[in-house]
Amino acid sequence: MKVVKVILSIFLPPVAAFLQVGVSTHFWINIILTLLGGIPGVVHALWLVLGDKTA
Structure with a gap:
């Protein structure tokens, strides 16, 4: 799922x-x-996804 989120981040x-x-x-x-x-x-989106920010 993380790969999908990285692609969506871009x-x-x-x-x-x-x-x-x-x-x-x-x-x-x-x-x-x-x-x-x-x-x-x-x-910012990459920072959120790769940094595992949850809230």
């Missing part, structure tokens, strides 16, 4: 953030970062 960062932490502050931060340029959202 192509659909908010979806990967949602699957990792649900609707929480990190999810909303990821949406804002993705809207601000894409790459910051990807980095």
Whole structure:
């Protein structure tokens, strides 16, 4: 499942953030970062998925 989340982090960062932490502050931060340029959202999503953040 982690491989799927990493792939989603690259192509659909908010979806990967949602699957990792649900609707929480990190999810909303990821949406804002993705809207601000894409790459910051990807980095944040990868950080969430690979860092095993759960909340």
